[in-house]
Amino acid sequence: MQFWVIQSLNSLAMGGLLFMLSAGFSLIFGLLRIPNLAHGALFMLGAYLGATALANGLNFWLAALASGLAVGLLGVALEAILLRRLAGNEQAQVLVTLGVAFIIADLCLWGFGGDPMPLAAPRSLRPPVFLAGFAFPGWRLVVLGVALTTAASLWILLDRTRLGAMIRAGVDDRLMARSVGIRVSFLFSAVFFLGAFLAGFGGVIGGPILSAYPGLDAEMLPLALVVVILGGVGSLPGALVGSLIVGAIYNFGTALFPDLAYVVLFLPMVVVLAVKPTGLFGRVLR
Amino acid sequence: MKLSPILGFALVALTLACLPVLLPDGFYLGIATHALVFAILALSLDILIGQAGMTSLGHAVYLGLPAYAVAWLTVQAGWPPLPSVIVALLIGTLTAALFGLLALRASGLGFLMITLALGQVMWGVAYRWVALTGGDNGLRMPGRPVLLGIDLQAPLPFYAVVAVCLLAALICLWHLDRSAFGACLRGTRDQPRRMRMLGHDVWRIRYAGFVIAGFWGSVAGVLYCLDYQYVSPQALSLPQSAEALLMVVLGGAGTLAGPVVGAVIITAIKTVVSSYVDRWYSLLGLTFIVVVSLMPRGLVPGVRDLWERLRA
Numbered sequence: 001m002q003f004w005v006i007q008s009l010n011s012l013a014m015g016g017l018l019f020m021l022s023a024g025f026s027l028i029f030g031l032l033r034i035p036n037l038a039h040g041a042l043f044m045l046g047a048y049l050g051a052t053a054l055a056n057g058l059n060f061w062l063a064a065l066a067s068g069l070a071v072g073l074l075g076v077a078l079e080a081i082l083l084r085r086l087a088g089n090e091q092a093q094v095l096v097t098l099g100v101a102f103i104i105a106d107l108c109l110w111g112f113g114g115d116p117m118p119l120a121a122p123r124s125l126r127p128p129v130f131l132a133g134f135a136f137p138g139w140r141l142v143v144l145g146v147a148l149t150t151a152a153s154l155w156i157l158l159d160r161t162r163l164g165a166m167i168r169a170g171v172d173d174r175l176m177a178r179s180v181g182i183r184v185s186f187l188f189s190a191v192f193f194l195g196a197f198l199a200g201f202g203g204v205i206g207g208p209i210l211s212a213y214p215g216l217d218a219e220m221l222p223l224a225l226v227v228v229i230l231g232g233v234g235s236l237p238g239a240l241v242g243s244l245i246v247g248a249i250y251n252f253g254t255a256l257f258p259d260l261a262y263v264v265l266f267l268p269m270v271v272v273l274a275v276k277p278t279g280l281f282g283r284v285l286r
Numbered sequence: 287m288k289l290s291p292i293l294g295f296a297l298v299a300l301t302l303a304c305l306p307v308l309l310p311d312g313f314y315l316g317i318a319t320h321a322l323v324f325a326i327l328a329l330s331l332d333i334l335i336g337q338a339g340m341t342s343l344g345h346a347v348y349l350g351l352p353a354y355a356v357a358w359l360t361v362q363a364g365w366p367p368l369p370s371v372i373v374a375l376l377i378g379t380l381t382a383a384l385f386g387l388l389a390l391r392a393s394g395l396g397f398l399m400i401t402l403a404l405g406q407v408m409w410g411v412a413y414r415w416v417a418l419t420g421g422d423n424g425l426r427m428p429g430r431p432v433l434l435g436i437d438l439q440a441p442l443p444f445y446a447v448v449a450v451c452l453l454a455a456l457i458c459l460w461h462l463d464r465s466a467f468g469a470c471l472r473g474t475r476d477q478p479r480r481m482r483m484l485g486h487d488v489w490r491i492r493y494a495g496f497v498i499a500g501f502w503g504s505v506a507g508v509l510y511c512l513d514y515q516y517v518s519p520q521a522l523s524l525p526q527s528a529e530a531l532l533m534v535v536l537g538g539a540g541t542l543a544g545p546v547v548g549a550v551i552i553t554a555i556k557t558v559v560s561s562y563v564d565r566w567y568s569l570l571g572l573t574f575i576v577v578v579s580l581m582p583r584g585l586v587p588g589v590r591d592l593w594e595r596l597r598a
Contacts, residue, residue, distance in 0.1 A: 262410025
């Protein structure tokens with residue numbers, strides 16, 4: 001019983017973390033029509049920057065925000081300098097993001113070394129929380145809380161603001177959005193900043209669970225891909241539901257069949273692809 | 287410049303035969319062998335990219351999986367070499383038949399993402415299932431076996447076998463290029479809707495292309511294992527898939543010479559760079575960005591254009 005309750009909570013925390021990773025990935029995909037293959041590397045870079053900031057005595061939340069900001073700006077630069085030149089050639093853009101992913105991963109290995117760097121959660125949030133006779137690891141509850149807050153803020157941003165309406169218009173029909181006078185190139189920058197910020201921020205928030213290590217990028221990118229394949233491209237509810245499903249499967253898979261966690265992960269993807277290739281919440285994009 | 291195909295193949299065969307004489311010692315012959323193995327891999331990937339217009343980022347599956355199969359069957363299971371090689375080819379091709387069912391539910395970038403995810407799944411299995419794969423340490427072979435009466439241990443006979451396989455791949459893909467099936471494959475690339483209107487089963491044509499690519503990739507995988515006598519999760523990793531893709535894009539997709547040229551160049555750069563510095567992945571990423579941004583069609587078509595212009 002203890003096992004199932006604790007693992008369910010861990011699944012939710014992992015799902016929350018995945019949501020922060022894949023919400024931005026999904027939005028970028030929806031708007032620019034490309035999977036940003038550097039997203040895992042941005043997540044890892046965020047974790048490393050956070051670890052460095054923490055090692056220098058910065059407050060945890062400040063470190064998370066600063067890492068997110070730095071990674072977000074890097075994302076804007078990546079879009080403006082490399083991707084914009086290749087507008088219209090989606091395949092070339094994808095390959096460029098892959099090249100950037102390799103460079104970031106290699107420079108991280110060079111700059112931060114090959115040993116894992118731990119990120120300590122704030123002292124006050126570390127002790128276990130006792131609920132209904134079970135001891136829950138405190139930080140995972142915080143991660144879940146942060147993820148839910150992020151989801152709520154993203155929903156408000158996308159559903160209730162002018163910028164959100166423009167982004168939704170861009171995702172639904174880019175050409176039409178442009179022709180009614182929306183500056184789509186500005187949206188690209190905004191969405192890239194938002195997505196990269198969330199990846200970097202999530203890397204720090206997830207740090208106390210995952211820590212920063214070489215290969216974290218290759219671990220996280222396929223998770224983001226599976227979430228988006230499951231949930232559907234460009235859909236926020238899709239990213240949330242997909243993250244929770246993938247988080248649960250990843251977590252229980254790792255706990256129950258550690259050798260085959262990755263195979264178990266890909267089973268729901270097979271089912272969704274067979275039944276609804278556009279994903280649970282996906283639509284055909286124009 | 288239009289070469290008659292027979293003459294072309296004779297030239298390639300002659301070059302391959304002269305290479306051992308021209309290269310000073312076994313070390314360089316070894317590097318040439320690596321390059322030819324990757325040339326077969328790049329050619330197989332080019333069936334998908336150049337002919338069918340589908341960019342796969344999971345092609346390392348067909349390099350790594352048969353390589354693991356050969357190593358595991360000969361060392362762990364103690365099988366004789368020939369059945370191991372045949373079963374490994376079978377495993378690779380059947381995996382392509384299975385993964386094709388999934389990846390071809392989508393096309394374009396969806397296809398790319400699914401192949402990437404599937405590739406990472408196989409990488410994860412090789413990395414995590416330590417009991418079967420040796421995890422990060424990989425599987426090592428005690429030496430190259432005697433296959434069909436040829437002792438492959440020495441560099442020269444093994445080079446010869448790889449060269450013959452490359453020639454076979456080239457001839458096979460040249461036939462595919464000219465065949466009705468090749469025309470169908472290119473049709474599904476350029477005008478899938480018209481192909482459907484003409485009564486062709488687009489999905490089935492793509493699927494056949496996918497499985498053929500998987501088979502030739504598996505040939506490269508078996509040779510890879512015999513070549514390095516070692517296989518680790520690295521052979522299944524995303525950088526390995528990306529390297530194969532870069533070979534095709536750099537050389538020029540949709541040409542026979544392009545993937546071979548790309549494989550030779552990338553292998554040469556990789557060998558030179560890794561003997562001086564540790565930053566191969568940065569260079570790989572940088573090459574990707576430069577090639578894609580400045581030379582999207584690749585070297586071989588670029589040089590051919592230049593040649594045509596000079597003659598005109």
